[in-house]
Amino acid sequence: MQKSLNIDPSKCTGCLQCEMACSYENYGNFNPSKSRIKVFDFHHTGRKVPYTCTQCDEAWCLHACPVEAIKVDAATGAKVVLDAVCVGCKVCTIACPFGTINYVQDTGKVQKCDLCGDAPACVDACPTAAITYVDADWTGLERMRQWATRLDTQPHA
Amino acid sequence: MAWQRKILRVNLTNGTCTPEPLNMEWAQDYLGQRGLATKYFCEEVDAKVDPLSPENKLIYATGPLTGTMASTGARYSVITKGPLTGAIACSNSGGYFGAELRFAGWDMIIFEGKSAQPVYLHIENGKTELLPADEIWGRSVWDTEAILKKKHQDPMIRVSSVGRAGEAQVLFAAIVNDLHRAAGRSGVGAVMGSKNLKAIAVRGTLGVGTIRNPAGFMQATVAAKKVLANHPVTGQGLPKFGTQVLMNVINEMGALPTRNHRDVQFEKAGRISAEAMHEPRPTDGKPNLVTNQACFGCTIACGRISKIDETHYTVLNRPEYWGASGGLEYEAAWALGAATGVGDLEALTFANFICNEDGIDPISFGATVGAAMELYDLGLIKEADVGFPLTFGSAEVLTRLAELTARGEGFGKEIGLGSKRLCAKHGRPELSMSVKGQEFPAYDSRGIQGMGLAYATSNRGACHLRGYTVASEVFGIPVKTDPLVTEGKPGLVKAFQDATAVFDSSGLCVFTTFAWTLADLQPQLAAACEGDWSMEKLALLGERIWNLERQFNNAAGFTGKDDNLPQRLMTEPAKTGPAKGLVSGLDKMLPEYYELRGWSKDGVPTPATLQRLGLPA
Ligand code: SF4
Ligand code: SF4
Numbered sequence: 001m002q003k004s005l006n007i008d009p010s011k012c013t014g015c016l017q018c019e020m021a022c023s024y025e026n027y028g029n030f031n032p033s034k035s036r037i038k039v040f041d042f043h044h045t046g047r048k049v050p051y052t053c054t055q056c057d058e059a060w061c062l063h064a065c066p067v068e069a070i071k072v073d074a075a076t077g078a079k080v081v082l083d084a085v086c087v088g089c090k091v092c093t094i095a096c097p098f099g100t101i102n103y104v105q106d107t108g109k110v111q112k113c114d115l116c117g118d119a120p121a122c123v124d125a126c127p128t129a130a131i132t133y134v135d136a137d138w139t140g141l142e143r144m145r146q147w148a149t150r151l152d153t154q155p156h157a
Numbered sequence: 158m159a160w161q162r163k164i165l166r167v168n169l170t171n172g173t174c175t176p177e178p179l180n181m182e183w184a185q186d187y188l189g190q191r192g193l194a195t196k197y198f199c200e201e202v203d204a205k206v207d208p209l210s211p212e213n214k215l216i217y218a219t220g221p222l223t224g225t226m227a228s229t230g231a232r233y234s235v236i237t238k239g240p241l242t243g244a245i246a247c248s249n250s251g252g253y254f255g256a257e258l259r260f261a262g263w264d265m266i267i268f269e270g271k272s273a274q275p276v277y278l279h280i281e282n283g284k285t286e287l288l289p290a291d292e293i294w295g296r297s298v299w300d301t302e303a304i305l306k307k308k309h310q311d312p313m314i315r316v317s318s319v320g321r322a323g324e325a326q327v328l329f330a331a332i333v334n335d336l337h338r339a340a341g342r343s344g345v346g347a348v349m350g351s352k353n354l355k356a357i358a359v360r361g362t363l364g365v366g367t368i369r370n371p372a373g374f375m376q377a378t379v380a381a382k383k384v385l386a387n388h389p390v391t392g393q394g395l396p397k398f399g400t401q402v403l404m405n406v407i408n409e410m411g412a413l414p415t416r417n418h419r420d421v422q423f424e425k426a427g428r429i430s431a432e433a434m435h436e437p438r439p440t441d442g443k444p445n446l447v448t449n450q451a452c453f454g455c456t457i458a459c460g461r462i463s464k465i466d467e468t469h470y471t472v473l474n475r476p477e478y479w480g481a482s483g484g485l486e487y488e489a490a491w492a493l494g495a496a497t498g499v500g501d502l503e504a505l506t507f508a509n510f511i512c513n514e515d516g517i518d519p520i521s522f523g524a525t526v527g528a529a530m531e532l533y534d535l536g537l538i539k540e541a542d543v544g545f546p547l548t549f550g551s552a553e554v555l556t557r558l559a560e561l562t563a564r565g566e567g568f569g570k571e572i573g574l575g576s577k578r579l580c581a582k583h584g585r586p587e588l589s590m591s592v593k594g595q596e597f598p599a600y601d602s603r604g605i606q607g608m609g610l611a612y613a614t615s616n617r618g619a620c621h622l623r624g625y626t627v628a629s630e631v632f633g634i635p636v637k638t639d640p641l642v643t644e645g646k647p648g649l650v651k652a653f654q655d656a657t658a659v660f661d662s663s664g665l666c667v668f669t670t671f672a673w674t675l676a677d678l679q680p681q682l683a684a685a686c687e688g689d690w691s692m693e694k695l696a697l698l699g700e701r702i703w704n705l706e707r708q709f710n711n712a713a714g715f716t717g718k719d720d721n722l723p724q725r726l727m728t729e730p731a732k733t734g735p736a737k738g739l740v741s742g743l744d745k746m747l748p749e750y751y752e753l754r755g756w757s758k759d760g761v762p763t764p765a766t767l768q769r770l771g772l773p774a
Binding site: 013014015016017020021023024027028029030031034043044045046047048125127 | 313371455
């Protein structure tokens with residue numbers, strides 16, 4: 001069974017625990033600027049929206065890479081950057097329609113979410129369950145359930 | 158390690174920025190943030206300095222846990238000599254700025270001197286520069302942030318600045334970061350303004366990677382977060398209602414100071430409470446509260462984000478105020494509301510927006526308006542002096558005065574002096590509801606006796622955040638004590654004051670202490686910081702900080718006589734509620750408090766006490 005990150009922006013408080021967890025997992029320090037998940041704060045509306053790679057099946061980044069530095073992790077379905085192969089040409093960052101693969105100056109490589117080998121650190125860190133890791137077939141289930149309650153019009157005992 | 162081991166010294170007179178190693182010996186004795194910056198400050202600044210002169214310094218300080226995964230690791234403090242009080246000032250703020258400063262590689266910034274022209278400090282990791290502030294001087298905090306982000310082409314930049322109030326040296330001007338998080342009290346913003354320093358814009362991409370035992374630290378922080386999540390106050394009450402959860406509770410107790418402390422219960426408390434913020438408005442069907450928001454790293458998320466009703470008189474045809482922004486916290490709702498008798502939630506929210514937009518402390522502002530209204534009521538301030546009548550309960554008066562004060566205009570200049578100077582000017586100094594010149598927050602010391610002692614002895618003037626005995630007297634944290642009695646309170650106040658000094662020096666938020674004690678903080682510090690961080694050491698460290706601040710104040714000219722409360726609280730009994738008939742029993746508590754502290758009967762630490770704490774005489 002493959003799983004997906006399931007994001008519910010309405011639960012996000014903007015604490016950035018997820019960004020710290022991500023950078024700690026991948027770089028061993030607390031550094032939101034290196035996080036592969038980013039929380040956007042839309043101040044005018046009060047909305048905070050966590051956003052990261054959704055691991056497309058036909059991944060633009062993977063197809064665009066001239067040196068085949070992006071591979072599919074067969075177990076998780078994650079598209080993973082092979083640092084040893086990446087030449088830092090950034091073509092993938094142009095190809096990705098969502099902007100979720102990014103260049104890192106310090107390493108000269110790109111980085112993207114790799115689902116932490118099936119144990120996403122952001123999910124563990126999130127205090128509000130705004131990010132969960134669910135069966136990939138059921139990413140919309142919780143939202144369906146919420147809407148379904150509106151149809152639950154039976155009188156209750 | 159946890160510390161970045163680096164401080165930045167900015168000499169505004171010479172226009173220089175010089176990195177220095179952090180004094181690691183002092184870090185062992187004072188931890189960081191409030192404690193460590195106070196140590197630096199006391200070593201470098203003469204206690205008799207004029208707070209608004211170039212000789213005063215202004216320190217921005219983070220703690221060793223700021224910018225880490227410890228819950229609430231957001232905090233920074235601003236330490237200086239306060240212009241409102243003449244005492245040591247230390248104002249603490251959350252948001253995202255403090256963590257960003259650490260990510261840029263700095264523990265602390267010390268500002269000294271005064272710039273000839275308005276400037277701002279730009280930090281990009283190790284690159285630090287003072288730049289002319291021409292395009293932001295004269296602008297609000299909100300404009301300043303937008304202009305700097307645009308100018309540096311970096312939407313991720315974090316800004317801490319003063320608004321027009323700080324520039325005008327309003328004595329309770331605040332420093333505001335991330336649009337609505339403030340180092341709010343004691344006029345730290347006026348000191349910044351007096352130095353011609355408008356803002357600090359920081360971008361940090363280095364991160365914090367100096368944790369001594371990373372695996373142990375992650376374990377300790379996870380355990381501590383569980384404690385917060387499982388506690389009814391930090392897990393449910395604060396996220397849902399914010400600190401505003403207190404409004405109805407404190408009113409019921411008869412400890413909600415109303416109309417300049419004439420009353421102890423506010424008949425309109427319900428209308429300005431947390432519950433009211435959740436209630437859909439009749440006009441647009443939407444509640445005042447949009448959502449809660451966390452500071453950096455915080456798993457509590459007490460912050461309020463509100464929207465003002467677009468048809469409310471305050472924002473009619475002013476779309477710049479229609480967006481969501483920082484909403485009312487309890488202290489602000491009390492000061493803007495109960496202290497002035499105003500029960501209009503939207504007007505209070507607007508006044509709060511203005512306090513954030515141009516950087517003033519809503520507590521001192523609201524309380525000073527309350528005092529001015531009493532002076533007006535007594536005929537001592539005339540309508541002609543102001544331009545309009547200062548009637549208790551008038552929302553229009555409140556919001557007009559907010560705009561005038563925040564911008565340093567008209568009668569706002571008088572309000573900007575604070576209640577002590579305003580009341581003295583009109584011949585009634587005793588009507589200022591303040592200690593050491595700083596206005597009370599939202600708890601009446603007749604109905605919550607411990608708070609009277611906490612206020613009277615607070616090192617930065619009246620303040621709830623120095624020793625929050627409300628936790629015990631109202632919520633039973635860690636044990637329930639009777640709010641109406643004085644017995645046992647001196648020990649309680651001392652314990653809260655010392656523990657709080659440790660939290661304020663760590664980089665974490667004092668609101669964690671609804672659920673945590675030092676025993677929850679200790680494992681996090683021990684895993685993060687090199688050195689021995691036993692409970693005994695932490696307890697002593699808190700007491701050391703408290704006594705160091707006291708020594709500064711004594712050297713500045715304060716004596717035991719300044720550990721007092723306004724006559725009203727000592728002689729006019731509470732009129733209603735459970736505390737009816739009571740006055741503050743401060744006189745019964747103070748001698749015992751001095752004794753527990755190891756101070757002389759005039760409030761001076763004895764040589765034996767100083768020696769025990771490792772403080773020089
Ligand atoms: S950890 Fe969760 S609540 Fe916090 S910012 Fe990330 S998604 Fe939002
Ligand atoms: S408890 Fe509130 S003030 Fe403290 S860090 Fe969290 S959101 Fe900020």
